Amino acid sequence: MNNTHPKIYLILGTRAQFIKMAPVMYEMKQQGVEYTLIYTVQHRENIQEILDVYDLRTPDVVVYEGDESNTISKGIKWTLDMLFKSLFKAKTYIPEKGIVLTHGDTFTAWLGALMGRMAGCKVAHVESGLRSYNIFDPFPEEISRLITFSLSNIYFCPDEWSLKNLKRFKGEKINIGANTMLEGVKFAVKSNQQTNFSFQNEPYALVSIHRYENIYKKRFTETIIPYLKEISEKIKLVVTLHPTTRERLKDLKLYEELDQNPRIILHERFGFIDWINACNRAEFVITDGGSNQEELSYLGVPTILFREETERKEGLDENVVLSKFDKDVIDDFVENYSNYRRQPLFKSVSPSKNIVNYLKNVGIEK
Numbered sequence: 001m002n003n004t005h006p007k008i009y010l011i012l013g014t015r016a017q018f019i020k021m022a023p024v025m026y027e028m029k030q031q032g033v034e035y036t037l038i039y040t041v042q043h044r045e046n047i048q049e050i051l052d053v054y055d056l057r058t059p060d061v062v063v064y065e066g067d068e069s070n071t072i073s074k075g076i077k078w079t080l081d082m083l084f085k086s087l088f089k090a091k092t093y094i095p096e097k098g099i100v101l102t103h104g105d106t107f108t109a110w111l112g113a114l115m116g117r118m119a120g121c122k123v124a125h126v127e128s129g130l131r132s133y134n135i136f137d138p139f140p141e142e143i144s145r146l147i148t149f150s151l152s153n154i155y156f157c158p159d160e161w162s163l164k165n166l167k168r169f170k171g172e173k174i175n176i177g178a179n180t181m182l183e184g185v186k187f188a189v190k191s192n193q194q195t196n197f198s199f200q201n202e203p204y205a206l207v208s209i210h211r212y213e214n215i216y217k218k219r220f221t222e223t224i225i226p227y228l229k230e231i232s233e234k235i236k237l238v239v240t241l242h243p244t245t246r247e248r249l250k251d252l253k254l255y256e257e258l259d260q261n262p263r264i265i266l267h268e269r270f271g272f273i274d275w276i277n278a279c280n281r282a283e284f285v286i287t288d289g290g291s292n293q294e295e296l297s298y299l300g301v302p303t304i305l306f307r308e309e310t311e312r313k314e315g316l317d318e319n320v321v322l323s324k325f326d327k328d329v330i331d332d333f334v335e336n337y338s339n340y341r342r343q344p345l346f347k348s349v350s351p352s353k354n355i356v357n358y359l360k361n362v363g364i365e366k
């Protein structure tokens with residue numbers, strides 16, 4: 001056996017993955033650790049903006065040449081193409097053995113892990129061990145995580161709870177002390193690149209709704225949109241338009257109706273630094289995003305999750321409320337949101353540094 005420092009590949013495809021892995025790439029750059037960035041193009045919008053914020057280079061390898069998967073039909077096309085390439089062309093994109101870093105709970109997470117295994121690499125999963133223990137909620141994220149766990153050899157976990165959730169999976173499990181999102185939030189808050197928006201001249205709440213189990217079910221039109229209209233009567237809402245959300249609103253003929261509502265602002269998706277600082281100045285945030293839950297737990301901003309389940313512990317019973325779409329819970333939060341504001345939670349730990357330090361010292365079989 002001949003052990004040497006491994007070649008490192010990062011396989012990323014979504015905006016959230018780039019946001020959370022940018023601090024890791026930045027730490028590699030700072031320490032002079034070489035890596036190859038492989039981009040699956042699950043998302044296109046705002047990816048370059050995230051790289052530019054950290055002064056990181058563009059992807060070294062682009063796997064998919066079509067549109068991002070912001071509709072079901074485009075998503076199916078993207079998935080089939082990526083599955084074929086992961087199974088049968090892995091060594092085209094990963095020519096040498098090494099370590100493949102994949103992240104989170106997206107389709108790119110498990111397809112990247114599969115590509116790594118097919119290329120003969122070790123697979124390291126970042127943000128590993130998160131569980132809702134409900135296979136259909138969140139869907140398909142919980143399934144994506146389980147597939148990724150089964151394909152991984154190294155598990156970078158944000159805390160002891162997530163590490164213990166991996167008890168039945170074989171491999172090296174490392175508690176990195178926090179989610180890498182922590183470093184992204186601290187970076188954004190300290191940045192001088194933030195924009196001042198006109199809607200910030202009066203109190204506002206931010207809204208970010210984009211999950212499959214929300215926007216592609218009856219709940220979207222029968223529960224979520226009516227809730228937002230009702231809440232907007234009490235405070236101005238700024239609704240972030242994820243690409244999937246924007247397309248869904250247009251398909252349902254709701255875009256124009258909401259756009260004409262003087263109490264609702266439909267806003268194109270913010271850049272990362274602007275989003276964090278807009279959250280920081282908001283009265284509260286309504287979201288179904290797991291990454292948003294993490295960001296807002298660190299900022300201490302009152303947050304209500306429009307979800308039945310969450311696979312994350314950050315902020316729960318502190319500044320974050322899981323609504324389960326219970327009207328009494330939502331009404332109480334909107335009336336008393338100021339009770340949920342907390343001091344920012346900026347730990348001194350560096351999860352990205354912990355990841356990079358581990359990778360520098362692990363060996364691979366040649």
